[in-house]
Amino acid sequence: MQTIRQAGAAAPATFSGADALAAHYRSVRARSRTLAAPLSAEDAIVQSMPDASPSKWHLAHTTWFFEQFVLGARPGYAPFDPDWHYLFNSYYNSVGPMHARPKRGLLSRPALAQVLAYRDAVDARMAEAFERGDFDDAMRQRITLGLHHEQQHQELLLTDIKHALWSNPLKPAYRDDLSMPRQASPERLEWIAGSEGEVEIGAAPWPGSGQFAFDSESPRHRTLLSPHALASRPVSNSEFHDFIADGGYRTATLWLSAGWAQVQAEGWRGPLYWDEDGAREFTLGGMRQLDPHAPVVHLSYYEADAFARWAGARLPTEAEWEHAAAGQPVRGNFVEDDYLHPVAPAEGAAKGAPHQLYGDVWEWTSSTYTAYPGFRELPGALGEYNGKFMCGQFVLRGGSCATPRDHVRASYRNFFTPPDRWQFSGLRLAKDAA
Incomplete structure (x- = not known):
């Protein structure tokens, strides 16, 4: 894989703190699990419109990103499940075909528990690689990009499940314990x-x-x-x-x-x-x-x-x-x-x-x-x-x-x-x- 670098850019910056990126990786990945925690397996498969994706797919795709572009860049890497490359690629045509976006809600298998096990397995492999010091600056840049990519999908997970729950006639809440917004006096527009x-x-x-x-x-x-x-x-x-x-x-x-x-x-x-x-x-x-x-x-x-x-x-x-x-x-x-x-x-x-x-x-x-x-x-x-x-x-x-x-x-x-x-x-x- 090529280095993530713009043509004509200066030499890549060296990341400060050997453990800082690993800690950031753990934090971002944990937030995705936290955001998905209120959802049942049934919630996680719903795709309420073609522009939205099931929560389960978001959890799997962001994991696929690290497996494909980070772990998979190393010679001899054995993927968790080779068939999942097709299921969880989004739009990267240059790395292979992918399941049609409007049909992601048809993926009842793998089950949510299997997707969560996939996340755990990839996270464990990433943790081992961090511990061994396997990642050079170029690969650490790729990991940083992947973490920002996952943060985008964290927001999409919320917007997509909101649309799915609204589409339910019962209008169920994603969470019943959300803080109530503060009340304030009207502010004059200036x-x-x-x-x-x-x-x-x-x-x-x-x-x-x-x-x-x-x-x-x-x-x-x-x-x-x-x-x-x-x-x-x-x-x-x-x-x-x-x-x-x-x-x-x-x-x-x-x-x-x-x-x-x-x-x-x-x-x-x-x-x-x-x-x-x-x-x-x-x-x-x-x-x-x-x-x-x-x-x-x-x-x-x-x-x-x-x-x-x-x-x-x-x-x-x-x-x-x-x-x-x-x-x-x-x-x-x-x-x-x-x-x-x-x-x-x-x-x-x-x-x-x-x-x-x-x-x-x-x-x-x-x-x-x-x-x-x-x-x-x-x-x-x-x-x-x-x-x-x-x-x-x-x-x-x-x-x-x-x-x-x-x-x-x-x-x-x-x-x-x-x-x-x-x-x-x-x-x-x-x-x-x-």
């Missing part, structure tokens, strides 16, 4: 003037930079910002209620053509998990009263764009968003806070700067997911990780209530297609300034 002129965004290529970033975040480059302002916080449930009450879902002129067609075809009348009167919403804790001051969530790009038009504003560009977030600490409501749902802004949120940029909801931007100037994919099979998806998708920023805190940064680029709304996606308004 406009914060953004920078203008030439700025730099993006991440320096990893691993030469020493700071992890996916290849699609690189290279760091210059761009031009026009005069603009960003909203001080994300759009709230109450504000989205006003959009609905004013006929937002019935007014064709607010919508992109493809968005209006989607509204008509799907019968959308509100965010994905709201009930018909907009008083309650489905959460990972079951049906709960809607908090009017919490960020609205589970919106498609089409809905975010239509709301912005209705509000006399627009969505921010990813450059506007990133420049505002750069230098701010990564603080917010993440998966570790155990709400697993967006919460209203904390009392006394800082004035004069945008807040809730991180956590709570992924924020749609108006930027398409395309390559930065000078972009270079990772070499080899891992080059399929991001670059080949740079078509027909829009960028979201900031992380959500289901994202691990140490997984995001200002330059992080998430991406989904315009109709997608089962993710924890919301919006922040922007506007042009004179």
